[in-house]
Amino acid sequence: MHHFEYFLYFCPKLKTKSIMEVIDFSKSNSILNRYMSELRDKNYQKNRLLFRHNIKRIGEMMAYELSKTLEYKPKTITTPLGTLDIPLPKEDLVIATVLRAGLPFHEGFLDVFDRADNAFVSAFRMYINREHTEVGIHTDYIATPSVKGKTLLIVDPMLATGGSLAAAIDSLLQAGKPKKIHLCCVIAAPEGIEVVKETLPEGSTIWCAAIDQGMNEQKYIVPGFGDCGDLCYGEKLQSFRKIADK
Ligand code: PRP
Numbered sequence: 529m530h531h532f533e534y535f536l537y538f539c540p541k542l543k544t545k546s547i548m549e550v551i552d553f554s555k556s557n558s559i560l561n562r563y564m565s566e567l568r569d570k571n572y573q574k575n576r577l578l579f580r581h582n583i584k585r586i587g588e589m590m591a592y593e594l595s596k597t598l599e600y601k602p603k604t605i606t607t608p609l610g611t612l613d614i615p616l617p618k619e620d621l622v623i624a625t626v627l628r629a630g631l632p633f634h635e636g637f638l639d640v641f642d643r644a645d646n647a648f649v650s651a652f653r654m655y656i657n658r659e660h661t662e663v664g665i666h667t668d669y670i671a672t673p674s675v676k677g678k679t680l681l682i683v684d685p686m687l688a689t690g691g692s693l694a695a696a697i698d699s700l701l702q703a704g705k706p707k708k709i710h711l712c713c714v715i716a717a718p719e720g721i722e723v724v725k726e727t728l729p730e731g732s733t734i735w736c737a738a739i740d741q742g743m744n745e746q747k748y749i750v751p752g753f754g755d756c757g758d759l760c761y762g763e764k765l766q767s768f769r770k771i772a773d774k
């Protein structure tokens with residue numbers, strides 16, 4: 529049994545009584561609170577190494593909690609002094625992430641599930657109006673193994689409008705029907721959760737280190753922590769697409 533609080537959502541679009549599980553780690557106290565406080569604190573954010581490191585260790589701890597929900601089968605291990613059966617995960621895992629802010633989070637998951645295969649999707653948000661109040665998602669790259677029959681972990685630190693993850697889910701589902709999807713985020717907005725619920729198959733689970741109150745006009749999560757990709761890797765040119773298209 530997990531020590532974290534569960535929210536159960538009924539999927540309105542599905543006729544069956546499908547339940548989507550949403551897990552919010554911030555509902556119970558753990559050392560994650562320390563990492564989250566540093567991620568959110570604008571003074572600590574000046575240290576990019578620490579910022580990436582905190583994202584990575586939240587990934588490691590979320591992966592550890594998630595590992596308790598996998599299926600296991602015993603394997604006989606021979607030590608120098610005898611033998612014993614140890615239950616080992618029997619599922620084939622694929623860890624998929626969304627470039628670029630997903631990279632340190634992905635690394636945390638991969639440190640824990642070191643035998644997993646991996647997928648990468650490029651998706652970034654672009655403002656599509658002058659006022660910067662509407663965002664569109666640009667995707668143009670995916671590298672993935674088959675996910676058919678596998679347990680697919682889609683890890684991206686931010687779930688804001690849900691556009692990036694919905695696009696990533698759509699792309700990844702073209703690589704087969706997974707046995708189960710776990711969507712893992714550091715901070716989610718309730719609006720984003722509603723959007724991905726429409727795209728996720730029945731029986732999926734959403735894991736969040738925190739669910740914040742919502743988004744501001746520019747579609748940033750509030751209180752959130754700001755632009756995750758920029759905080760990890762530095763600011764990117766917003767006008768790059770226009771320059772490239774010239
Ligand atoms: C961030 C984050 C998500 C996305 C979430 O990426 O990694 O992919 O925002 O926002 P959404 O739910 O509204 O789609 P971003 O677009 O900032 O790209 P970056 O990682 O390259 O900076």
Ligand code: URA
Nearest residue numbers: 688748749754755756
């Ligand atoms: N992407 C981010 O990096 N931060 C947000 O608050 C929303 C989307």
